[in-house]
Amino acid sequence: MAKLKISGARKAYGATMALSRGDLELQAGEVHVLIGSNGSGKSTLCKIVAGSVKPDSGDVVLDGKAVTVEGPRAAKALGIGIFYQELSLAARRTVEENICLPDLSMNGPFVDRTALSERAGRYIALFEGVAGEGFAADARVDALRADQRQLVEIMKALATEAPVLIFDEPTSALDRAQVDRFFEILRRLKTEGRAMVFISHRMDEIFAIGDRVTVLRDGRTVGSSRIADTSPQEVVRMMVGEEPSLAAAAPQASVANEAKRPLALSVSALAGPGFTDVAFDVRQGEILGLGGLHGQGQSAVLRALFGAAPVTAGSVTLDGAAYRPANPRAAIRAGLAYVSGDRGRDGVIHGRTILENVTPIHFLRNGLKLASPSALRAKATPAVDALKTKFAGFSHPIGSLSGGNQQKIVIARWLIDRPGVLLLDDPTKGIDLSAKADLFALVRKLAAEGMAIVLYSSEDAELLANSDRILVFNGGRIRRSLQGAERTRFNLYEAAYEAA
Ligand SMILES: Nc1ncnc2c1ncn2[C@@H]1O[C@H](COP(=O)(O)OP(=O)(O)OP(=O)(O)O)[C@@H](O)[C@H]1O
Numbered sequence: 001m002a003k004l005k006i007s008g009a010r011k012a013y014g015a016t017m018a019l020s021r022g023d024l025e026l027q028a029g030e031v032h033v034l035i036g037s038n039g040s041g042k043s044t045l046c047k048i049v050a051g052s053v054k055p056d057s058g059d060v061v062l063d064g065k066a067v068t069v070e071g072p073r074a075a076k077a078l079g080i081g082i083f084y085q086e087l088s089l090a091a092r093r094t095v096e097e098n099i100c101l102p103d104l105s106m107n108g109p110f111v112d113r114t115a116l117s118e119r120a121g122r123y124i125a126l127f128e129g130v131a132g133e134g135f136a137a138d139a140r141v142d143a144l145r146a147d148q149r150q151l152v153e154i155m156k157a158l159a160t161e162a163p164v165l166i167f168d169e170p171t172s173a174l175d176r177a178q179v180d181r182f183f184e185i186l187r188r189l190k191t192e193g194r195a196m197v198f199i200s201h202r203m204d205e206i207f208a209i210g211d212r213v214t215v216l217r218d219g220r221t222v223g224s225s226r227i228a229d230t231s232p233q234e235v236v237r238m239m240v241g242e243e244p245s246l247a248a249a250a251p252q253a254s255v256a257n258e259a260k261r262p263l264a265l266s267v268s269a270l271a272g273p274g275f276t277d278v279a280f281d282v283r284q285g286e287i288l289g290l291g292g293l294h295g296q297g298q299s300a301v302l303r304a305l306f307g308a309a310p311v312t313a314g315s316v317t318l319d320g321a322a323y324r325p326a327n328p329r330a331a332i333r334a335g336l337a338y339v340s341g342d343r344g345r346d347g348v349i350h351g352r353t354i355l356e357n358v359t360p361i362h363f364l365r366n367g368l369k370l371a372s373p374s375a376l377r378a379k380a381t382p383a384v385d386a387l388k389t390k391f392a393g394f395s396h397p398i399g400s401l402s403g404g405n406q407q408k409i410v411i412a413r414w415l416i417d418r419p420g421v422l423l424l425d426d427p428t429k430g431i432d433l434s435a436k437a438d439l440f441a442l443v444r445k446l447a448a449e450g451m452a453i454v455l456y457s458s459e460d461a462e463l464l465a466n467s468d469r470i471l472v473f474n475g476g477r478i479r480r481s482l483q484g485a486e487r488t489r490f491n492l493y494e495a496a497y498e499a500a
Pocket of ligand 1: 013016017018019036037038039040041042043044045085294
């Protein structure tokens, strides 16, 4: 009998189907790997089991009995503990308090410090020698490094002593020695008969520690296999599913790959926080895609090229001349444009009109010359129209537009004076399908007119359909360059998941 069985778990957030059919059968004494690309529904499934997300439907059977996991406390009472990917720590509390939260031992109205230290100490000791400098029972969590915080979250999950433990990407910030220690602990817990779910994007880890693997794709469980009976290639194949046909992929590839087109941007041995040894060329008219899992250095490279994040080594050439990305103003003057999908941080100027939102880059490039609103409107109109922006007039507040149309205004601002190189940093995050289609139609048109474009997208389909060439990032480095017929989802995933 399975220790825990989830069938048909479903969860939608408005129009977003986070999980359409999640199934998982977990045995006592096993490490069960859950794998799937970004956004496939892994965390949602875990959170349903841990009671922190209420499913729209689905059945949970624990030790043969149907249960309803009403909330996190109910999960704990049922014997289910979880490590949260986004961590669940109280930043201003100490390591030992966090390990024991929410059940701090009390001595009357006071926290019983002795009992607390004793209990937390057992879990802290498990990582002795690998937790690193500054890690201490009485250290505040906000003073710790990312890997150390992840260790505290692991200790907190272990401290539940739950028979079912769920680890949602517990190793993403850990170093080799910390991962090895964690795996030793998991192996011991297996011998005690605990049932564990383990999520990781590292194929080597999955094959090192997993007993069984269940694959999610687009919100559904698509298969399950014993690790001993499968291979990394087979797992990637399950994640990928049917390969979309290449006929739909970037149509102008042959044109853009023509070596005679001049180089627009050339990057050599570039390094900075989050990336190292990055080198590539982009020709005029080419769309170069940056692929891989989230946060593998793609955005960091784009921000660094735009002078918005530090560069510690390497060199850059723009239109054949040396270029040092000092700050965004210098980047704009040098002919670079940068569009991020993170509108909150990099885009919309709230409380201002549409015209004020569409013209700031024009002013930055040309100086604050006097220009009448009608002249500015005339300048802005072609770019705004090219994106099929729906708006009532330039003098209306930006807030009157839908999210997708706000994003179009942010993009249009870069196109009034044509940049030589357009850096797109996950530009369609959070916008609807038709706005995405409008944006990519324009991006392809701009490339056809000779603009060089570097595109990072967290959506693989978008990347495959629009890039002439794809560089796959993994652990801050470029692992593979995919050209022509190599631009398949399989190759993309294989390089993204291989050991970094
Ligand atoms: N609270 C939420 N509100 C709206 N959408 C959500 C919410 N939580 C998740 N989603 C969406 O549901 C989908 C599945 O998300 P989920 O976090 O379960 O995926 P995942 O497989 O764990 O991804 P990752 O590998 O990136 O952690 C994604 O498209 C995500 O954006």
